Amino acid sequence: MEESLLTIKGVGPSRVKQLNKLGITDVSSLLTYFPRTYEDRSATYCIGALKQGAVGATEGTVLHIQEKKPRRGLSILEITIGDATGRLKVVLFNQGYKKNFYKVGQRLHVYGKVEFAYGSLQMNTPHIENLREGQVAEAGIVPVYPLVEGVSQFVVRQAIANWFAAHDSLPELLPLAVSQEHSFMSRYEAFKEMHSPLTVERYELARKQLAYEELFIMQAGLLLLRAREQDEQGIKMQPSGPLVAGFLEQLPFKLTGDQNRAFQDIANDMEAERPMRRLLQGDVGSGKTVVGALALLKVVENGYQGALMAPTEILAQQHYESLQELMKPEDIRMALLTGSTKNAERQAIYEGLATGTIDIVIGTHALIQEAVQFKKLALVIVDEQHRFGVEQRATLQRKGVHPHMLVMTATPIPRTMTLSIYGDLEVSLIKEMPPGRKPVLTYAVDSSYKERLYAFFEKEMAAGHQVYVVCPLVEESEKLDLVAAEQLYEELAERYNRQFGVGLVHGRMSAADKEAVMDDFYKGRIKLLVSTTVIEVGVNVPNATIMCVEGAERFGLSQLHQLRGRVGRGSTQSYCVLISDSRSEESWQRLQVMTETQDGFVVAEQDLLLRGSGQLFGLAQSGLPDLRLANILKDIDLLVAARQDAKRWLSQVGFEVGVAQMKPELMRRFGESFQRIIYS
Ligand code: ADP
Ligand code: MG
Numbered sequence: 001m002e003e004s005l006l007t008i009k010g011v012g013p014s015r016v017k018q019l020n021k022l023g024i025t026d027v028s029s030l031l032t033y034f035p036r037t038y039e040d041r042s043a044t045y046c047i048g049a050l051k052q053g054a055v056g057a058t059e060g061t062v063l064h065i066q067e068k069k070p071r072r073g074l075s076i077l078e079i080t081i082g083d084a085t086g087r088l089k090v091v092l093f094n095q096g097y098k099k100n101f102y103k104v105g106q107r108l109h110v111y112g113k114v115e116f117a118y119g120s121l122q123m124n125t126p127h128i129e130n131l132r133e134g135q136v137a138e139a140g141i142v143p144v145y146p147l148v149e150g151v152s153q154f155v156v157r158q159a160i161a162n163w164f165a166a167h168d169s170l171p172e173l174l175p176l177a178v179s180q181e182h183s184f185m186s187r188y189e190a191f192k193e194m195h196s197p198l199t200v201e202r203y204e205l206a207r208k209q210l211a212y213e214e215l216f217i218m219q220a221g222l223l224l225l226r227a228r229e230q231d232e233q234g235i236k237m238q239p240s241g242p243l244v245a246g247f248l249e250q251l252p253f254k255l256t257g258d259q260n261r262a263f264q265d266i267a268n269d270m271e272a273e274r275p276m277r278r279l280l281q282g283d284v285g286s287g288k289t290v291v292g293a294l295a296l297l298k299v300v301e302n303g304y305q306g307a308l309m310a311p312t313e314i315l316a317q318q319h320y321e322s323l324q325e326l327m328k329p330e331d332i333r334m335a336l337l338t339g340s341t342k343n344a345e346r347q348a349i350y351e352g353l354a355t356g357t358i359d360i361v362i363g364t365h366a367l368i369q370e371a372v373q374f375k376k377l378a379l380v381i382v383d384e385q386h387r388f389g390v391e392q393r394a395t396l397q398r399k400g401v402h403p404h405m406l407v408m409t410a411t412p413i414p415r416t417m418t419l420s421i422y423g424d425l426e427v428s429l430i431k432e433m434p435p436g437r438k439p440v441l442t443y444a445v446d447s448s449y450k451e452r453l454y455a456f457f458e459k460e461m462a463a464g465h466q467v468y469v470v471c472p473l474v475e476e477s478e479k480l481d482l483v484a485a486e487q488l489y490e491e492l493a494e495r496y497n498r499q500f501g502v503g504l505v506h507g508r509m510s511a512a513d514k515e516a517v518m519d520d521f522y523k524g525r526i527k528l529l530v531s532t533t534v535i536e537v538g539v540n541v542p543n544a545t546i547m548c549v550e551g552a553e554r555f556g557l558s559q560l561h562q563l564r565g566r567v568g569r570g571s572t573q574s575y576c577v578l579i580s581d582s583r584s585e586e587s588w589q590r591l592q593v594m595t596e597t598q599d600g601f602v603v604a605e606q607d608l609l610l611r612g613s614g615q616l617f618g619l620a621q622s623g624l625p626d627l628r629l630a631n632i633l634k635d636i637d638l639l640v641a642a643r644q645d646a647k648r649w650l651s652q653v654g655f656e657v658g659v660a661q662m663k664p665e666l667m668r669r670f671g672e673s674f675q676r677i678i679y680s
Helices: 013-021 027-031 096-100 153-166 176-181 187-195 200-231 242-250 257-271 288-301 313-326 343-355 390-397 415-421 447-462 475-500 511-523 557-564 585-596 600-611 613-617 636-679
Strands: 037-041 055-071 074-083 086-093 107-117 120-124 127-131 140-144 277-282 305-309 334-337 360-363 377-383 404-409 426-430 441-445 466-470 502-505 528-531 544-549 575-579
Touching: 013 153, 027 153, 055 086, 055 096, 074 096, 074 107, 086 107, 140 153, 153 187, 176 636, 187 200, 200 636, 242 288, 257 277, 257 288, 257 404, 257 426, 277 288, 288 305, 288 313, 288 377, 288 404, 305 313, 313 334, 313 360, 313 511, 334 343, 377 390, 390 404, 441 447, 441 585, 447 466, 447 475, 447 544, 447 575, 475 502, 475 528, 502 511, 544 557, 557 575, 557 585, 557 600, 575 585, 585 600
Parallel strands: 086 120, 277 404, 277 426, 305 360, 305 377, 334 360, 377 404, 441 575, 466 528, 466 544, 502 528, 544 575
Antiparallel strands: 037 140, 055 074, 055 107, 074 086, 107 120, 107 127
16 A cells, blocks of 8 residues: 555656645555545536536537637637537636637537526536547546645546556455445445445445544554553552541532542542543533542552643642642642742752652643653543643653553533543543532523623622623634723723722733732632633632623533533522624524533533534544544444444454554554554
8 A cells, every 4th residue: 555656557756746745645645535525427417407506517519619809818718519408608718729629510518617697508617528429428426636736636536547447456454344244345446436436325335434444443543552551550559548538528528429439430440450541521510629639649648649730820720729728738748830830949849759758749731841750650630631632641641650540521522422532541420510509590692781781790799709701712813802801801890890809811911910810819809800711710719600701602612611610619599691792593592502401411412513523622632633534423323333343353353463453554544643652
């Protein structure tokens, strides 16, 4: 498959150069250069049946050829063709030289968009095929490839067609039993169908088969990764002892059933021979931090160190504070390490981690710096994993010797989806909310409600509660959005500042300034917080009872759900108000979902249906490769089947054979991401 392109008939050095521009470097990358779309030239209509505005194919005899030159530098070649049902004008611009290509009386097959101009049917620069006496157009379903400047469809089409003409097989990739079970066509046929489908049905089968193949390879990769880690010797922990027990005793509340179960899963993992690889999934406010704290205590109890990495300073800070509150300082030595940690303190923390005088470190990306070294790191917790790449997670892991790993996420990912993104992790789920939580009453309104809303803010603040107001921030127009946020801030500050204290945080503030405002809000000195960024409101302020989101239609449902999760954390009734002046029916439907459910999973599923997965997971950042043919939304069934099959196959052939068979393809398709995770 790494065959040179030069082996293909009609492809010489200059064609190779053109193909290279498309990223096509060898036969295998040529064959996986799939069409962007297809033109269906298989149905040819008579001229009278052509529909205006539609794209279609027809045939006719040339009646008349005329070149017009309405002005300098513009030549228009008009070829009129006709059949028994009507006439069609074929128009070519600046191709006067083609005048002699066509002759009156000759038959042409044309494919293009049908328009109506100057009283007659017309096609501008259609695809034209000369038909010899008695010949039918070869037409059919024609592939259309994504191109760049200087490369034509013809170059790609011809190279691919010529390769297929000279070959009649391709090495199979999937295990034979799997292919048979699914009644797959040969790989050769499947690829051929992708490039020149015989029928729409055959194309669908081929696409599905190759999408399955892609998913199978990826899942096999993830399973191999898991298997490799299974081979690693973990740091075996003792059954939970006095630190954990004492912590549970002095906790001001009882763990929920789900929290208990999650910690049991974690404890079992950490007491086993193999390193833990677990995803802790729970809606915002479901109480993941306490579970994480228990895991950390467990390693400390065993004489090891633990690290918790959060995506922002504020989140790290918040975790640090709540853990300090939860744990007795005399038992645990804890440190906070972020980008803004002062140099002297930073050095002290490095030292403490390297010598083992610090048990637990909470931090941001600062934790994965070279200089950070641990004496005995046994547990890595990553909060809000989707904001970190696989690579960053791996870097922190490498600071210990096969440490246990716990990933915490509030993004409620439907179970099947976790397979493709976190295929290498076991999952614990917290579905149950701590007792006493009231559902957050949610309303979707337009801005004509503002006055009433402001009166409502006032009432809540007068009762001692706090309010978040979030304005959307879209990257492309950060400046404009900032202006909008500042205006809103001024408006609200003028109204309330004297009485309640109003603050503004936005993405362009320095970390320290942000911190200061957040701290004021946290401590209650500020009652109303205007914010442009979603991230900065990742804080826990149980006293906040209103979350108001401006321009709500510009957020994803899952984002809105995250925002809503910032209120309703205490026992008082909380509210979420979504303001939108959108006129789109669809926007209101989406906002309606928010008013109707509190269940993050339902929200996520709706979001997936309405917006696609990339938005939800930030897949680009997840570190996993893009899929070319498979769509994790639409091909969920394929994904589940591929995972099951891959699992069964690997258990039959074993790890060594699995690696041997999959490695070349894993490397080729998913390149670096798997190289790092599997073979690092
Ligand atoms: P998240 O899952 O979003 O990280 P947190 O861990 O921040 O949620 O918990 C949200 C709030 O719920 C915190 O104030 C925490 O103290 C509280 N909490 C957690 N577990 C319980 C429980 N079992 N009973 C009562 N309150 C709880
Ligand atoms: Mg949290």
